[in-house]
Amino acid sequence: MDLDAGFDAQLDKSGVEFDERDASLLRAIDDHGSLNAAASALGRSYSRSQRRVVELEEAFGPLVARERGGSGGGGSTLTDGAHDLLAALERLTAEFTGVAETEETVLDGTVVERDGELATVETTAGTVRAIVPTGSRRVRLAIRADAVTLHTPGALPDRETSARNRFQGEVTAIESGDALARVSLDIGTEVRLTALVTRESIATLALSLGSEAIASFKATATRAIPAQQGTSDERTDD
Numbered sequence: 001m002d003l004d005a006g007f008d009a010q011l012d013k014s015g016v017e018f019d020e021r022d023a024s025l026l027r028a029i030d031d032h033g034s035l036n037a038a039a040s041a042l043g044r045s046y047s048r049s050q051r052r053v054v055e056l057e058e059a060f061g062p063l064v065a066r067e068r069g070g071s072g073g074g075g076s077t078l079t080d081g082a083h084d085l086l087a088a089l090e091r092l093t094a095e096f097t098g099v100a101e102t103e104e105t106v107l108d109g110t111v112v113e114r115d116g117e118l119a120t121v122e123t124t125a126g127t128v129r130a131i132v133p134t135g136s137r138r139v140r141l142a143i144r145a146d147a148v149t150l151h152t153p154g155a156l157p158d159r160e161t162s163a164r165n166r167f168q169g170e171v172t173a174i175e176s177g178d179a180l181a182r183v184s185l186d187i188g189t190e191v192r193l194t195a196l197v198t199r200e201s202i203a204t205l206a207l208s209l210g211s212e213a214i215a216s217f218k219a220t221a222t223r224a225i226p227a228q229q230g231t232s233d234e235r236t237d238d
Contacts, residue, residue, distance in 0.1 A: 009093040011085070012200060016059035023089050025049060026082050029064060033075040060085055092179040092198075103145035103182065105193045108227055111137050118219055124189045128165050129219035139224040147221040148195035150183065151214040152205055164216040167193060171211045174202060183207060185215055 010019040028038035039049040057063050063082040067075055078086075109123035111132055119132035121139060130141055153168065169185035172192060181199050184192040193215050197205075207213060 009089060011089055011092065012198075014059040016055060018056060018060065018085060018089065020089070020093075022052065022056060023086055025052065026063065026078060026086060029076055030078045030082075033077070035064065035076050088179075103194055103196060105143040105145070105191060107141045107143070107189070107191060109139060109141060111139060119224075121224065125167060125187045125191075125193075128222060130165075130222035130224045131220060132224040133226065136224065136226050138227040140227045141222055141224050143193070143217055143222055145182065145194045145196035148193065148215050148217045150195050150197060150201070150205060150207070151216065153212050153214055164218050165222065166214060166216045168212065168214045169193065171207055171209055171213055174207065174209065176202070183213075185213060187215070 010017045012018070024042065025038060025044070028041050029035055032038045032041055035050060035053065036046050039046040042049075053064055061081050062079045063085065065077050065079050067077070107123040107125060107128065109121035109128065111119045112122045112127070113120040114132070117131050117134075118129055119136075121128045121130055121132065121141060123141065128141055130139075132139055149164075167185070167187040169187040171183060172186045173182070173184040175182040175184075176199055179199060181197055181202055183195045183197060183202070185195070187193045195215055201207075205213070
């Protein structure tokens, strides 16, 4: 089993995911007073929007209260549960954004091979494929926590499916917030590799201190800068 931490914030219940697209539909219903008007305002199919509301309600409970007839002609309003769900997604989004913008793992290394913008960098943790500025030799890699995917050791995807870097390590720390958790892996260096996942993912992946896990991250999501600006060995003629 694996979980991609590089995600748009979403809530999951009974296998149904509630994300920003769903939230925008509920907000539009709240603003326009009916599902039909909401779908029209968003440029979406009414029938598909209706099916989506039904699907969400089967997982999260009543979200839209419908009134028929009357002096106002009827309409739809959001339930307290819908407002709570929207607030929960907003909290998750805020927490995720705040952590993801500041949390990253930094590794120093040396470029040993180059293929256009992509380069292979030798670090103390092993080789890493990353986007490296042309001419740079000694570089510092920054790996954002939200770009790291965690896998259980027995469920590693085929290496040929994407250009991803992979490290296996032991879970040394799990720091849980309201909705998210930072997971630190010992990958054989002084620096711990950090991944950002939802708290639910901790249970899904059965992660605990001492667990073995595999972290992967795309080469295109790994940025590099020259490690020592202005030094004589910082650049190469490659």
